[in-house]
Amino acid sequence: MSNLDKRAKDVKARATQPDHMYSYCRVIHCGQPARAGTADGLDRLYCRRHADHYQRHGSPTKKSYPAQVLNPYRQAALVWMMAHEEDFWVKDAVGKVRGLYNRSGQKAEAFRLRGLSPRERGTALWARLRASEVDPRLPVAAWLAVEMVLKDDPQPDLKPEFKRVQAAKLVHRMVSGTHKRWERKRPHPLHPGLPPVRVVEEKHWYPKSRGRVLRHIGQDLAGAVELLADHRLEDIRTFKGERDKLGTYTSSPYPKGVVARTRP
Ligand SMILES: [Zn+2]
Structure with a gap:
């Protein structure tokens, strides 16, 4: 292998190595390694658990409102x-x-x-x-x-x-x-x-x-x-x-008589 080929190979190897390989989850006190990048690209900052939470809820730690x-x-x-x-x-x-x-x-x-x-x-x-x-x-x-x-x-x-x-x-x-x-x-x-x-x-x-x-x-x-x-x-x-002040409205997202879908 010529020197030039070798150098090209090194450069390529470095470029394909993910830069976050040795980084940790950004959530404070988590301490887990960050997830390797996925095709989605959303979750390279977090560990698997926090990345999953982030995907589902829009925050790595805050829960969705019930x-x-x-x-x-x-x-x-x-x-x-x-x-x-x-x-x-x-x-x-x-x-x-x-x-x-x-x-x-x-x-x-x-x-x-x-x-x-x-x-x-x-x-x-x-x-x-x-x-x-x-x-x-x-x-x-x-x-x-x-x-x-x-x-x-x-x-x-x-x-x-x-x-x-x-x-x-x-x-x-x-x-x-x-x-x-x-x-x-x-x-x-x-x-x-x-x-x-x-x-x-x-x-x-x-x-x-x-x-x-x-x-x-x-x-x-x-x-x-x-x-x-x-x-x-x-x-x-x-x-x-x-x-x-007039009542509790926690059991349904819609007032009486309203449904989300009129067709299946
Ligand atoms: Zn984490």
Whole structure:
């Protein structure tokens, strides 16, 4: 091997060696080695456990808000919007979510999402919402709820990413999976001479609620709702505070009579 070849080989070896190989998880007091880079690229800063948490929740350590915490905020936001349908900023946000629906192209079945990029999967989610006829006010209310819960949280994670992932998780749950059911004939288990038996098989696919796709959905939603939040969030918070004096609203994300999907 010539010197030149050898040098080229060394340089290549160094370039392909991950630079984070000897680094540690960024979470204070964790002490575990950081995960080797993955194709996703989201988690090179953290150990396996914290990387996984970060993918699912938008923060390496802070937990997602549970439903019973978010529900009163989601209800209040929606009820307020229903009472202010003609508000300029409400119309603006709902119209923008409708735009996300309309620009999202054809609905893809959940089992076809695997080969798509996170951006494409995010767009596919909006198409699924449209196909399921999810009221565009519901994603708007979900965003407003997350904005409000962060304001009431004494120890909030104020990074945009956490907010986006929290809201995206709620939107993600508004879509259904893809379900298939079919019948198959099987030889009789006792004797091959007996007539075959029929068995029903089912398979269910759900889009995965983790990783970069949540960041894209959250970013889309942030863009749609930010002006409404800028102008009306304090009014809605006041309304929420008054409404909470009248009852408890922790058991459902929607007020009575509202369902997420009108089509499966
Ligand atoms: Zn860690």
